Amino acid sequence: MKHKASPNGVSSRAKVLTIDTMNPTVKKVEYAVRGPIVQRAMELEKELSEGMKKPFAEVIKANIGDAHAMGQQPITFFRQVLALCSYPELLNDSTFPEDAKSRARRILQSCGGNSMGSYSASQGIDSVRHDVARYIKRRDDGVPCDPDNIYLTTGASDGIVTMLKLLVCGEGATRTGIMISIPQYPLYSAALAELGAVQINYYLNEQKCWSLDISELQRSLDEARQHCNPRALCIINPGNPTGQVQSRQCIEDVIRFAAKERLFLMADEVYQDNVYAEGCQFHSFKKVLFEMGPEYSNTVELVSFHSTSKCYMGECGFRGGYMEIINLDSEVKAQLTKLVSVRLCPPVPGQALMDLVVNPPQPGEPSHEKFIKERTTTLCALAEKAKLTEQVLNTVQGISCNPVQGAMYSFPCITIPEKAIKEDNGQKPDMFYCMKLLEETGICLVPGSGFGQRDGTYHFRMTILPPKDKLKILLTKVKEFHQKFTQQYS
Amino acid sequence: MKHKASPNGVSSRAKVLTIDTMNPTVKKVEYAVRGPIVQRAMELEKELSEGMKKPFAEVIKANIGDAHAMGQQPITFFRQVLALCSYPELLNDSTFPEDAKSRARRILQSCGGNSMGSYSASQGIDSVRHDVARYIKRRDDGVPCDPDNIYLTTGASDGIVTMLKLLVCGEGATRTGIMISIPQYPLYSAALAELGAVQINYYLNEQKCWSLDISELQRSLDEARQHCNPRALCIINPGNPTGQVQSRQCIEDVIRFAAKERLFLMADEVYQDNVYAEGCQFHSFKKVLFEMGPEYSNTVELVSFHSTSKCYMGECGFRGGYMEIINLDSEVKAQLTKLVSVRLCPPVPGQALMDLVVNPPQPGEPSHEKFIKERTTTLCALAEKAKLTEQVLNTVQGISCNPVQGAMYSFPCITIPEKAIKEDNGQKPDMFYCMKLLEETGICLVPGSGFGQRDGTYHFRMTILPPKDKLKILLTKVKEFHQKFTQQYS
Incomplete structure (x- = not known):
């Protein structure tokens, strides 16, 4: 048994599990989407909420494909059925559409004891x-x-x-x-x-x-x-x-x-x-x-x-x-x-x-029209934001963005000046860039190095999920930041 | 590229992933609670539903701690809050108690975009x-x-x-x-x-x-x-x-x-x-x-x-x-x-x-009384079934059951006759016993070997979860089966 004396006189044993004795493969794991930059963004949010002064009023998280957190609305039909399945007494509630009820009944019938708790x-x-x-x-x-x-x-x-x-x-x-x-x-x-x-x-x-x-x-x-x-x-x-x-x-x-x-x-x-x-x-x-x-x-x-x-x-x-x-x-x-x-x-x-x-609502079912409308609204908004993102980013000298043909992200190539690359700050140049962007504008993106990129190239990933007005602000801020950053390190 | 001729003349490549080339540690994994005996139970259920004749009318699954599947009722308050969180429009529904609504609001406020979908x-x-x-x-x-x-x-x-x-x-x-x-x-x-x-x-x-x-x-x-x-x-x-x-x-x-x-x-x-x-x-x-x-x-x-x-x-x-x-x-x-x-x-x-x-309903909140009543009912029923299980099993010669002081299982020691142990059927004796029990009575238990036991001793695990009337039937059938089995192999 190893002991070491602690200041309060209580002997403290060396820990069983330390960074040196833990699973080495776990240590190698990296996950940039929720990495240090996101942790810093959460700290900043906390500091803002505590009234600390920042050069921005809110943190905009464009680091993760988290649609509802960015204001995307859930499909009403889906949530109605989930409520019915959670609390089947609602099956007697006449305000729920019949197709939602029949879906809920079918799901519950497939659950042991007719409960989602099985x-x-x-x-x-x-x-x-x-x-x-x-x-x-x-x-x-x-x-x-x-x-x-x-x-x-x-x-x-x-x-x-x-x-x-x-x-x-x-x-x-x-x-x-x-x-x-x-x-x-x-x-x-x-x-x-x-x-x-x-x-x-x-x-x-x-x-x-x-x-x-x-x-x-x-x-x-x-x-x-x-x-x-x-x-x-x-x-x-x-x-x-x-x-x-x-x-x-x-x-x-x-x-x-x-x-x-x-x-x-x-x-x-x-x-x-x-x-x-x-x-x-x-x-x-x-x-x-x-x-x-x-x-x-x-x-x-x-x-x-x-x-x-x-x-x-x-x-x-x-x-x-x-x-x-x-x-x-x-x-x-x-x-x-x-x-x-x-x-x-x-x-x-x-x-x-x-x-x-x-197995969404089918034509003729009471919820069909609303479902189609909601789905279309969301997908059209995403299409619009995909285009907007590409267009605005490509107006910035030193940023080059491929069309966002699908998914929820753009991954533009950014030119980082030599002076910024050579700055010895213990960070990869794109991490340095994104961290500075976060501290100065409150915008949270993920550096390209978290996804991999060809040596000597730099990128960031940003989601296209923020609501259009917020996305516009975000893109403008990124543009201004990039210009300032380029100037500063040229 | 390896090819082998197939009967229909289409050349078929050797598979990339086979039992011999897969992860060897995965092969070593065993999980008896959902093992072969449960798979057989599911087959029997299917056969019964297709009208096949069996010496029993239904399969009783006492293999897994799956309370709702065995008829235990969910706590009303929990399900009300889950329904409210799933479909927040219900917050305007006057039939839901206020404490359920305030809990739901608090949970939703902690979710990005006020949605459980974040x-x-x-x-x-x-x-x-x-x-x-x-x-x-x-x-x-x-x-x-x-x-x-x-x-x-x-x-x-x-x-x-x-x-x-x-x-x-x-x-x-x-x-x-x-x-x-x-x-x-x-x-x-x-x-x-x-x-x-x-x-x-x-x-x-x-x-x-x-x-x-x-x-x-x-x-x-x-x-x-x-x-x-x-x-x-x-x-x-x-x-x-x-x-x-x-x-x-x-x-x-x-x-x-x-x-x-x-x-x-x-x-x-x-x-x-x-x-x-x-x-x-x-x-x-x-x-x-x-x-x-x-x-x-x-x-x-x-x-x-x-x-x-x-x-x-x-x-x-x-x-x-x-x-x-x-x-x-x-x-x-x-x-x-x-x-x-x-x-x-x-x-x-x-x-x-x-x-x-x-954080369940507190004294003075509208749902408190009902919550306490439901919780007490469930826990009292479990206590009663724990006692019943121990008592009935201990009336059987060759079965010895410790008190079920807690949790949801009894793990009685069963005496398996030498003749049954020596029967060379490619199964461990307790698996042989449980499989036979399943085929003859429709009762699904898990052999002790799936949990580990001292060499030369045999057990099964059964949950105490079936409703009392069904549990009584189950215990009687186990008793009769054990007597018959002992006779057969003595």
Whole structure:
């Protein structure tokens, strides 16, 4: 037993768990979306609320895709059904529309004891998985979908980490490598660090609107094969943080590449309804895979992720999501089912919400019109803000912004003067930039280094979620700050 | 690229991910509470619903602590507040009590954009953590509690796995070992298998009502030190699956042991309101620790877990929970906060529910009387069923059942005849027993081997949750089955 004397005379034992004796893989985890800059933003908010004087009146958080926090309104129908499911006495309330009631009844009937308080099956509620399968079939113009291949998840993150967990094995030069895009959503790098897998970077082509080039995939894969065992290829489409929407051709090329190189495909498709740019359209990997014929559709292993958190729903707090697995080996599938059973089940309210997303009010039902109106309003506002963001940022000398074709983010390239880069302040230049922006304007963005970027380039990610008037202020402030910053360090 | 010819002439590639190439630690995971016997129970239910003839009319699931599924009623006040939070338009509905409305308003005010659809802080909603801290202070007769030490979690399981994750490091003889009781709740063994930590078994004393003997802790620890680095000691109190309630003295002894041997303490206290036996009382590890004076309270590292899933709430589906950390190193705490941020936040409806559990209606508020009545009804019914279970099982020759002092389970010792043990059917004897019980009676229990038991002894875990009339039928059927089984194999 180790003791050390403490000032008050009470002997204090050395701690069992210290930074030096904790899990080293956890230490390697980084997650910029909620990193130091966000912590500082929260401090500033607290200081403001305590009356401290700042050069700004409020902190505007454009760091995270948190739609409702930015004023996006929930879909009325969804919330009515959730209220009915939470407190079924409301089924006798005549002010609730009949279609909301019938949805609630159906969900409750699938819950043990007719209560959302019961555990569901670990794979998710049976009827919800059937609804998800029907939704996917509709979305993919009739490509069949087996409910048995649907797993409900605690947000998409949960599914992504679970699938990565299955894939990781080997040591040293045979250690599993996972290909991820750079820039990437840092859940991927965080999960790979924690699992001790090798992160294989492939770079998106910023010059071609963040497109995915097969030659770059090949380069990245060939290099990785020198030192690890690449097993899976992760794609985010529409892109996070880069906002691009992949063409059908590109998806086909990626699938061909995965088949040729024997890579497991992981398609993060949580922004599937967030497509704004003219000429762009969402194509699911599943659909393209099946259109390529049985040589591909019978063999390529694919998992696709979706969530209640994005699109027109923005219901992040409910942690709803699903994944669909295609061509997963049956023994591995049994292991997956066993693995998810340890955590019992995804949150049932999130499952209920997922059910509503895949089975919204239909034409002729009392809530249909309102639902369509609300959905359209939200998606149109996002489209407008996507355009506005791109336009304003591109008026700033030293900022260059690709079109925000989809998702909820812009990821502009920023020119940081040499003098600022060389400033030795213990921070990466884009962190220095964003931290200064925060302190001077109250605007919270995430530095590009948190997502990965080509060496020598700098970016930030900002969401397009703030209400239009606030977004305009934000963009103006960013513009002014950038000009001032450039002057200051030139 | 490997191809093999398939019957239809389409070449099929070998799968990337197979049972032989998947993560080997995942393969080692076992979780009996939802294992093969439960899968068979679900098949039987399906067969029954399809009209297939069986020797029973319904499957009775006593395998899992799923209270609402077994007919336990949710607390009205909790569900009213959840409905109000889900659909705030109901705040204008005069039929909802004012205290429910004020709770809902307070929760919504703590949510971004006043919506449960927003992400919360990763550690959990600030005001909820404050309410949890106040609850703990009340529960522990004034022992101080810092809201900054509270982390809201996705059920207790999430917190347990997260803390274990921090603790695991080293290789070979320095690999982290974690002490768990045998019998144990298999989340622990599953998490340790997945993390590749060493499971160190200490045996509870079945002869002394599943009490915890310090000498056995010492034996287990000393043996483990030969081959790994024991770092933490997990305790479940009240016990799962064993239903004992620890005495204050025993808790003090355990804390002293942990301090002496430098072990991190993990106290699973999710059944803290489930105490039935006369003379038994729940003592939190935190309170006892602080009563032992600064030599202990300033040094011993402790984490305690609680959940919305058990006690009188039984709200498993919402996946609500919290953990309180005591004396955690500040750098490790920062790492913990970072780690939980990767998964963004626990489900917000579960956080709201946790808030209601720790801050229920107070005397003088309109919902107080009803709340007390509902809570008392549920807890009294559980106490009655705990007694009934023990009494009936102890009338069966060859079954010996300790008092169910707390929690929701009995874990009786069953005598399995030699002939049945020797029957070579590829199953452990208690699995053979439980499977036969299921096929013949429709009753689904979990074999003791899923929780661990002393070699040569056999048990099953059954919940006391079925409604009293159904529980009586269940107990009678178990009795008859055991007699028949004993006869058959004697």
